[in-house]
Structure formats: structure tokens, C-alpha cells
Amino acid sequence: MHKYLQVVYVFAICCFGAASASAQADKRIVQAEQYFAKGDYYTAAKLYEQYLAPSSKQIEQAYFPINPKKRKSASGSGAGKGVTKNDILYRKAESYRLANYMNEAIAAYKEAGEKEPSKYNQAWYWKAVCERALGKYADAEESISKYQSNTAGNDPYKTAAENELASIRFIRMQQSRPDTVMFTLKPVILQGTDKGSFAPAQVSGNQFIVTSTEVDTTAAAGVNPNRNRLFQTTYNSGSFDAGEELMIEGADAATQQGAAAVTADGNHLFFTQWTKANNQTKAAVYHATKTANGWGNVQAVTTINKEGYSSKQPAVTADGKYIFFSSNMPGGQGGFDIWYAPLNADGTAGTPVNAGAGVNTEADEQSPFYHNSSSTLVFSSNGRLGMGGFDLYMSKGAVGNWSAVENAGHPVNSSRDDLYFFAPEGAPLLTKAIFSSDRGSDCCLQNYTVTKAPKKEKLTGVVRDLTDNNPVPDAEVTLKDATGKTWKQTTDASGRYTFDLEGNGPYTLNITKKHYKEKTASSQIETTDDKDWAVDILKNKDELIEKRVILRPETIVTVYFDFDKHNIKPDAALTLDSVYNVLTQFPGATLQVSGYTDMLGSEEYNKILADKRAKACKQYLVSKGIDSNRISIESFGECCPLELEMIDGKDNPAGRAKNRRGLMNVVMPKEEE
Known part of the structure; x- marks a missing residue:
């Protein structure tokens, strides 16, 4: 994967040739450039389109939420002579791509590339990017082939094209994985709005804060009236209930707001505020405390925000010890990196630490989330081999000690952008997790649940x-x-x-x-x-x-029992008395007692009866004063008969009588032997 490359183009805002010069055309281009610089790429695309096709309908401004992710435009605003209609056509393609209207972008890139293949060979590369995003992988490979057939050795998109082919191969490999059947993905709708929601942040239980869009009816002309705002909502049966805008006293109403985090005690809110001007986004992390009426006492987190740089997308660990965030401040690996800082009980943050080269790349890493239960850091990146755009990645470990980063794989990731992961604590990571993706939309990030069936x-x-x-x-x-x-x-x-x-x-x-x-x-x-x-x-x-000790009759004392009985008969008592005398004479000696039965009855019953006979012998000696710890018993049931119980097919009662026995072996300590 790769960062989107940035190329600057120059556009005329006065005239475009004798045949097409008009005040109306110039005004549309000027306005298009203004909207482009503010990040309203859809409106810019429509204005470019109106210039190219004056008979088209009057432009209506797009009413959709602006994705809060970093967008790398392929061109900047400017002015100058010599700009052709094909330059504007290419600009339109760029605008549609950045607005996520991929089909429109593909058509415009194709037309621009065919009209001026030497000037806009890169159009085939960007066409491939859009086709890959739509899952048209064969078309994407064909477009890259066209780009590569005309590219020079020092072309700035050469490496990017090779990376794009690697992404397509990775996608096909991921889609062929057999374990994809174990995943279930479902969209999570924010009721009452058609503008989507993203960046879910748990407050407690099924209470969440999400980012969505509110229309500012007082917005000035020429300014996109859509504003990203935080909404409080309830997660209920796979969807978010109609949200109510989160009231934060002291927050800047003129800025975009989103990507929030709440501490486990519910007393501290961290969120991002950002503005966009001249195609540059400036973002900072703010802190608010719980008040009787909502949230207030808003202050910028000075340890996290650095002058001249952007910090955003805060995430607080469930144990309240750390705050993670994304920033392009100095000291990182390049672009936006994942950082973390110790978090104090009063909501103040300590000195931030970069998560390191094992996590961060030269490209962009964003939207961190740490799952304490599984000790897993989840984040998005466009700087690693993946499926396209931003992919979700995972790394096991703890602050300062991260394992090798792994792609979350298909179907969690798609060929579009996948960000803002959340998973409840106390459960496996991919059990009822929620993340954001624009895979199912022409324009907007949308929340999805993902559940992986247990192996x-x-x-x-x-x-x-x-x-x-x-x-x-x-x-x-x-x-x-x-x-x-x-x-x-x-x-x-x-x-x-x-x-x-x-x-x-x-x-x-x-x-x-x-x-x-x-x-x-x-x-x-x-x-x-x-x-x-x-x-x-x-x-x-x-x-x-452990094997049982089977006592041999030539080394033991034997007592006999009547059929199906375990009581001690008089002759057996005399034998046991002799054993008692030996145990009394030698205090260090121990006794092993084994119980046996004849072959009549079930194996299970005989085992129980043999156990009773061994215990009866032990109890007789204990009743006379022998310590029970000196006597161990084993129950063998009908095992190991001494005499045949059947002779020539006839019952042998005498043999059975000798098999109904208890065997006792006195074990002498070595010094008394």
C-alpha cells in the first residue's frame, strides 16, 4: 500500500481559449477551486462538470458528511494560462475520486487518459485505484498495464502502481481464505439520519457517542453547510437509536467535531476539533469534564497538541492509564503516527510517546484503539500491504512492547477505507466489535458490526x-x-x-x-x-x-469372606489379630490391604463389594488402635482369581470360596527388616 501521491496543477481562472471564454465559465472554475480547497470535492466536481458541459442542470450542493480521514489530493489550487479542457476534465476526475464517487471518477480518468496519453498517463493509475476500490480487480490490472506500458523510469507513480498490483494480489489471497465463512458483518444504522455515522465510542454499557453530520442552516453561501458533530445514542438490537447531539459547552461551533473517547469513570471526554482551509486540515484534541447539564470546561490538551501540527482521534484505555491518538507531530516515522501518553485521574495527559517503527510507517496510521482484555492495539494504516485505502491492523502487547503487526484480513478489511475500531472488554476481540468503513457507500463512512464465530x-x-x-x-x-x-x-x-x-x-x-x-x-x-x-x-x-500393588499369596496373610458378604468372620478376626500384634510390635511398619471377590455378579458390583471387604479389614484394625494412616487399601473386584471357579463346565464352590478374600501385606521399614 502507499500514500496518495501529490501533484500540483495550475489552472486559469480568467480564460480557457477564445471559443470557451466567458464570465460564467471563469466563475465556475473559481468556485470549483474554492470548494476543492475546503474539501467539498463533490460540489467541486459538479462545478467542473458544468464548465465542461454548460447545458447540464444547475449545481446543487452535496449534502453528505465529510469523512474525517486525511485525504491526499492529487492536485492543488492555482491559476495560470494554458489550461485546457482536458486539464479541467482530469481535475473533475480527481474531485470525484476524493469524494468517493468512483464510477464517475473512472469515466473521467479514462477520457482524460485517452485524449492526452503523454500528459495524463497517470490517469490510468488513478483509474486502477478507483476500480480496485469497487472490486473490479481485472479492470484495475488492465489499467495499470496501460499505465506501465507508457511510463518512464523516473515516473513518480511507478512504485505506487507496483504497490497497487501487490494490493490486488493480496485481496485475491484474502478472499480465498476458507475462514471467511466464520465472519458475520452487518451495517449499524444510526436511526433518523441518512448521512451515516462512524467512530463509535462507548460511554458505558450500550450507551455510545458516534460522529455524524448536522446541517448548519445559517452557513454562509459557498460554504458546505454540513458539520461533523458528536451524537449520544443507544446501541439497541444491532442499530443505534436516533441520536441527540452532544452538548459541549465551550466547544467551537464553527469547527468540525468527532472521534471522541470517554474515560471509564464517565467524568472525562476527549474529542477532536478540526478545520479545513486551502486544502489543509488542522486538528487538535480537546478535553471536557462532566457537568450537571452535559459537558463543559473545554480545554485543548496541551501535551498532545503541537503548534503547526495536527493531533486527532483520541482513544482512552479501559483501565484509564493511557490515551492513544494519531498525530503528524515531529518525532514520528512520517505522516500521521500512533502515539500514546499516560493519563492522570484529573484528565490531564503526560508526555506523548511514539508507538515506534514496529507500528508506524512513513505513511499514515490513524484511529487507534487498545483492547485491554486481549492486549491488542488496533489501528488503521495506508502504509502497509493491504486491501486498499486504509486497512485495520492489529498488534499484541502493551505500551513499549508491541508484537509484529498483522492485517485484520478480509472481510474485516475491504478494498475501501476501514477505520475506527471498537470492541467491548471482557470478550474476544472479534466478538460484537464495531468499526467504520465506506465499503457500502458512495460518499460516507458507516459503522458495521463484525462477529467471528469461535473456532x-x-x-x-x-x-x-x-x-x-x-x-x-x-x-x-x-x-x-x-x-x-x-x-x-x-x-x-x-x-x-x-x-x-x-x-x-x-x-x-x-x-x-x-x-x-x-x-x-x-x-x-x-x-x-x-x-x-x-x-x-x-x-x-x-x-x-500409578500401577496398583498386587499382593502375592506367598508373602501375605489371607482372610476369607462368605458369598456376597463383607463382615469379619471369627476365623478372619483371629488372623487380623495376628496382624495387629505385628503392627504393634513394629510401629514403623505399614499395611497394604487388597479386597477381592469371586466371578459371580457384575464387574461394577464386585468392585464395590471388594472395596467393602478391604475397608472392613482396615476398620477392624483401626478399632483396635492402629493409626488409619498406616493402612492403605486397594479394591480389585473379580480380578486375579487364585482358584478355578468352573471345572469341566461345572461350578467349583470351593474355588469360589478361596477367591472371596482379603490379602494383607505388612511392609516393614528398612531399619526394622
Whole structure:
């Protein structure tokens, strides 16, 4: 992308040749130049058109809001002899382009370029700019080809034309992105007006201040009666309610006003006031305080405004610590830059700091906005590769530490101008955001909402054996969300599990497998792979599970239970008493108790019964005075039978009786072994 180039032309205001000289024609050109210098390009274009086609209808002044963005005109006002009708035709094309009437500009550029290809070869370049803005990319490439075929090596538009081709390639790449289907854009209408609104600034909740246009009925003749003003409104169901002009006592009623910001406490208002004369715009940031009747005590912010330069478009961070703004003051990278300054509780601002070369370019950076929740600076620029005009860009970080700048991409950006971004705090950046664009208008910036559907998320991880760190296959992993909803998976041969996250975090994982201790843990995301446009892969930390200790009958004491019972029988009590004696004799010894069942009954029921048998043994010893912390229990259910329960297809009751057991292993401390 590039800055609009500036070329100065000289126009005659006295005569244009013997055949066309007339007082009426001279007056129209003089008036056209005056309107052009004031930034009323549409009226200027119509006056040029009347001179070129005297039979056309009497000019009616345009009633539309003036975009508050910096417009680089391709020519300046002037006077002199030798000006031809084709010079005026080219001037008309420039006026229509700067007024955003691209179709009219294209026709005029084409005619001027065809009539004098050697003098107005650059008309093909500007024709391409207008065609790109309308989405006519093939036509734009053809126009640039015509320009390049006749350009000289030192032509001032040569680099700009190459940049324009790069923009078209970038546009096509952006439009082919598959994730554009995740975005929803809708215009946000300011009810009660057809003049559009832009630069939304949140006051609190759904209360906003926007910039729009009011018609000054007392404006002097020859002066555009449209005035940009601040309006207070309510955001309601995707549109702004009919706005009421914001009353700021002490503000200069003769200037343009807009691009406001309000501090979180609602006590301080910052806004831009600007004037335009002789094709030069002068802007400054002002501060007002809350009063009983609205806003008052207006003062220029002296630390931000520099004599002879412009500062504009203030934005206050949600935490009230900084004020961001755009300025062409010295100390920047060129053109308008993004600056910031510390903000005090009384509304005064400290010394401004340039956001640096990582953010700013030699061209123009404007309309900054900082989103505290995502630590993201959003701003507009026409100095980077983009889709055309001003694009919105993003940079993560904080003051003094910005990450690489990224284009917000299509469809947030368009081939027109996209500026003035706002997003509510406490939510992802592209959730119910509002920004301004002239993509859907012949003349004006308009607010749009943009919502990006959240990407799908997958939680993946690996279950490993605590002893050797090897993956554990066939483990059952149960995922539970904050509402209690659960999903189940079984680990694959590599111990991996993957869940499509459909619930609400935080999440917990429960892992079970035979011969392993059950484990419950909260998910802990180590990395996120967000390369895929539709799905983010969240890598959970490896979950380590511990094998149960299976006691061997030759090294343990065994007690037996009746069928479907867990009470301690007299003979079992005698065995437990002997275990009690050992534990009493060796205070440092501990006991491991395992409960088992026969194969009758369901696996789930047997696990519960085995647990009861192990606990019964433990409770018997605790009741005799053994500290419960010295006794650990494991419940194996029908696992690991010692005897066959079926022999030759017949039931073996004796075998079943030996499998209904409790195993106890006394673990001696090393010094007592």
C-alpha cells in the first residue's frame, strides 16, 4: 500500500481559449477551486462538470458528511494560462475520486487518459485505484498495464502502481481464505439520519457517542453547510437509536467535531476539533469534564497538541492509564503516527510517546484503539500491504512492547477505507466489535458490526505409566465440564485421547484402567496449535497413572469372606489379630490391604463389594488402635482369581470360596527388616 501521491496543477481562472471564454465559465472554475480547497470535492466536481458541459442542470450542493480521514489530493489550487479542457476534465476526475464517487471518477480518468496519453498517463493509475476500490480487480490490472506500458523510469507513480498490483494480489489471497465463512458483518444504522455515522465510542454499557453530520442552516453561501458533530445514542438490537447531539459547552461551533473517547469513570471526554482551509486540515484534541447539564470546561490538551501540527482521534484505555491518538507531530516515522501518553485521574495527559517503527510507517496510521482484555492495539494504516485505502491492523502487547503487526484480513478489511475500531472488554476481540468503513457507500463512512464465530477446540493428551513413562493404551478417560456434562474416550495404542470440546471449562479428567490406581485431575493446557483456520488443538499435559500393588499369596496373610458378604468372620478376626500384634510390635511398619471377590455378579458390583471387604479389614484394625494412616487399601473386584471357579463346565464352590478374600501385606521399614 502507499500514500496518495501529490501533484500540483495550475489552472486559469480568467480564460480557457477564445471559443470557451466567458464570465460564467471563469466563475465556475473559481468556485470549483474554492470548494476543492475546503474539501467539498463533490460540489467541486459538479462545478467542473458544468464548465465542461454548460447545458447540464444547475449545481446543487452535496449534502453528505465529510469523512474525517486525511485525504491526499492529487492536485492543488492555482491559476495560470494554458489550461485546457482536458486539464479541467482530469481535475473533475480527481474531485470525484476524493469524494468517493468512483464510477464517475473512472469515466473521467479514462477520457482524460485517452485524449492526452503523454500528459495524463497517470490517469490510468488513478483509474486502477478507483476500480480496485469497487472490486473490479481485472479492470484495475488492465489499467495499470496501460499505465506501465507508457511510463518512464523516473515516473513518480511507478512504485505506487507496483504497490497497487501487490494490493490486488493480496485481496485475491484474502478472499480465498476458507475462514471467511466464520465472519458475520452487518451495517449499524444510526436511526433518523441518512448521512451515516462512524467512530463509535462507548460511554458505558450500550450507551455510545458516534460522529455524524448536522446541517448548519445559517452557513454562509459557498460554504458546505454540513458539520461533523458528536451524537449520544443507544446501541439497541444491532442499530443505534436516533441520536441527540452532544452538548459541549465551550466547544467551537464553527469547527468540525468527532472521534471522541470517554474515560471509564464517565467524568472525562476527549474529542477532536478540526478545520479545513486551502486544502489543509488542522486538528487538535480537546478535553471536557462532566457537568450537571452535559459537558463543559473545554480545554485543548496541551501535551498532545503541537503548534503547526495536527493531533486527532483520541482513544482512552479501559483501565484509564493511557490515551492513544494519531498525530503528524515531529518525532514520528512520517505522516500521521500512533502515539500514546499516560493519563492522570484529573484528565490531564503526560508526555506523548511514539508507538515506534514496529507500528508506524512513513505513511499514515490513524484511529487507534487498545483492547485491554486481549492486549491488542488496533489501528488503521495506508502504509502497509493491504486491501486498499486504509486497512485495520492489529498488534499484541502493551505500551513499549508491541508484537509484529498483522492485517485484520478480509472481510474485516475491504478494498475501501476501514477505520475506527471498537470492541467491548471482557470478550474476544472479534466478538460484537464495531468499526467504520465506506465499503457500502458512495460518499460516507458507516459503522458495521463484525462477529467471528469461535473456532472449534480439541483437547488432546497422552496417558503414561508413572513407573516407566511408557504410554498406557486402553485406559478409559472421562472428561467433565463445569456443568457436570461428561464425555468418554479410550486411549489408543500410543496412549493418546482426543475430545471435541463442546462444554464450558474448566475441565476435569478421570482416568481408570485395570491394575492402575484411578486418577482425577484438572486439565492443564501446555500448548495450543492454532494453525488450522477452523480448529485449535489444545495439548494437555501428560497424565501419569500409578500401577496398583498386587499382593502375592506367598508373602501375605489371607482372610476369607462368605458369598456376597463383607463382615469379619471369627476365623478372619483371629488372623487380623495376628496382624495387629505385628503392627504393634513394629510401629514403623505399614499395611497394604487388597479386597477381592469371586466371578459371580457384575464387574461394577464386585468392585464395590471388594472395596467393602478391604475397608472392613482396615476398620477392624483401626478399632483396635492402629493409626488409619498406616493402612492403605486397594479394591480389585473379580480380578486375579487364585482358584478355578468352573471345572469341566461345572461350578467349583470351593474355588469360589478361596477367591472371596482379603490379602494383607505388612511392609516393614528398612531399619526394622
